[in-house]
Amino acid sequence: MPRNQEFETRAIHSGQGADPATGATITPVYQTVTFTQDEVGQHKGYEYSRTGNPTRVALEQCLASLEGGRFGFAYGSGMAAIHGTMQLVSAGDHVVVADDLYGGTFRLFSEVLPRFGVRFTSVDATQIEEVAKACEPDTKMIWIESPTNPLLRLIDVAACGEIASRQGARLVVDNTFATPYLQNPLALGAHIVVHSTTKYLGGHSDVIGGAVIVDDEEMANTLQFTRNATGGIPGPWDAWLTLRGTKTLALRMRQHEHNAARVAEFLLERPEVARVYYPGLTDHSGHELAKRQMRGFGGMLALDLAGGEAAALAFCAETQLFSLGESLGGVESLIGYPWTMSHAAFPPEEKRRKGITEATVRLSVGIEHVDDLCADLERALDAAALAE
Numbered sequence: 001m002p003r004n005q006e007f008e009t010r011a012i013h014s015g016q017g018a019d020p021a022t023g024a025t026i027t028p029v030y031q032t033v034t035f036t037q038d039e040v041g042q043h044k045g046y047e048y049s050r051t052g053n054p055t056r057v058a059l060e061q062c063l064a065s066l067e068g069g070r071f072g073f074a075y076g077s078g079m080a081a082i083h084g085t086m087q088l089v090s091a092g093d094h095v096v097v098a099d100d101l102y103g104g105t106f107r108l109f110s111e112v113l114p115r116f117g118v119r120f121t122s123v124d125a126t127q128i129e130e131v132a133k134a135c136e137p138d139t140k141m142i143w144i145e146s147p148t149n150p151l152l153r154l155i156d157v158a159a160c161g162e163i164a165s166r167q168g169a170r171l172v173v174d175n176t177f178a179t180p181y182l183q184n185p186l187a188l189g190a191h192i193v194v195h196s197t198t199k200y201l202g203g204h205s206d207v208i209g210g211a212v213i214v215d216d217e218e219m220a221n222t223l224q225f226t227r228n229a230t231g232g233i234p235g236p237w238d239a240w241l242t243l244r245g246t247k248t249l250a251l252r253m254r255q256h257e258h259n260a261a262r263v264a265e266f267l268l269e270r271p272e273v274a275r276v277y278y279p280g281l282t283d284h285s286g287h288e289l290a291k292r293q294m295r296g297f298g299g300m301l302a303l304d305l306a307g308g309e310a311a312a313l314a315f316c317a318e319t320q321l322f323s324l325g326e327s328l329g330g331v332e333s334l335i336g337y338p339w340t341m342s343h344a345a346f347p348p349e350e351k352r353r354k355g356i357t358e359a360t361v362r363l364s365v366g367i368e369h370v371d372d373l374c375a376d377l378e379r380a381l382d383a384a385a386l387a388e
């Protein structure tokens with residue numbers, strides 16, 4: 001028996017043996033709809049690419065290995081993966097959700113799924129007793145993200161997992177921000193992990209995708225059945241691009257984190273910056289929990305500009321290396337304005353309750369040289385100060 005391989009090795013080899021048909025070292029893009037059968041019902045494991053495709057299977061096995069689960073399912077987007085996960089509940093079921101969620105997930109849970117009779121209660125999951133209190137006899141699922149977007153709040157995965165298990169419910173963790181390199185929710189007691197692979201896993205801002213990873217076979221069967229029944233798969237090219245990105249996740253995450261920590265230190269020194277949110281800072285509310293349940297603090301951070309809305313808008317307009325845009329987790333640095341961009345779907349009072357204001361700016365720190373990134377931020381802060 002070979003010893004359990006390390007993360008970096010699994011990222012490059014899990015699910016990615018030489019191609020059985022040709023020996024191709026790199027998993028080919030199986031750009032085919034169908035697979036020729038020798039006789040009726042006699043095939044090599046593949047029939048039709050919605051049901052199964054070898055390029056997609058390679059990605060799924062790799063992602064499952066990186067999350068420490070036995071079964072992976074790739075979807076055409078993170079939202080398709082989240083919707084796919086919700087096929088595990090039925091009309092009448094109750095779901096407890098953290099109130100600090102990706103905007104698209106909030107929209108699905110507040111405007112689409114209630115039409116199908118799924119009931120949601122949202123709670124401040126940083127207060128773990130709130131999660132327990134919100135559970136009802138029909139609660140079948142608890143849904144959290146950690147760290148959260150954009151203020152990087154930490155939620156105790158193990159404690160939520162215990163509440164879910166006690167309740168006979170399942171804990172789902174959207175692990176997009178942390179990535180499997182820094183956090184493995186299944187090992188902490190979660191039952192289901194979801195990803196927008198669009199972000200760090202793909203890592204190059206060139207392909208949309210999503211994934212669900214579970215260890216339980218019955219759940220896996222339901223996910224395969226419902227994904228095949230509903231059809232939210234990625235194409236083989238997208239699966240291939242995502243798999244290529246995933247190979248370098250460890251290298252990239254180390255550099256993202258190194259750069260984010262330096263950027264956080266830089267911003268702390270600047271008088272134009274009122275507050276910096278980064279889990280690696282010892283005064284961050286989730287710092288101790290991050291040290292317990294993560295292997296690092298990641299590449300995302302947020303800040304409040306002392307000059308309020310005008311300064312924040314000017315800052316966002318002035319950075320050059322940090323492109324102003326939605327998304328995160330690519331090799332290139334991005335800057336975003338949560339108030340009207342990523343969190344536009346939340347009502348203003350809801351944003352304020354979460355701690356997001358018109359002065360809040362989010363940074364996805366890329367893997368460029370950190371000195372250039374700090375120089376870009378410095379110049380933009382100077383320009384923003386003039387705008388006040």
Ligand SMILES: *Cc1c(COP(=O)(O)O)cnc(C)c1O
Pocket residue numbers: 077078079080102104105145149174176177195196197198199208209210
């Ligand atoms: C982007 C994102 C999603 C949605 O993923 P898409 O690939 O854009 O559909 C879900 N959750 C989190 C935390 C995200 O950042």
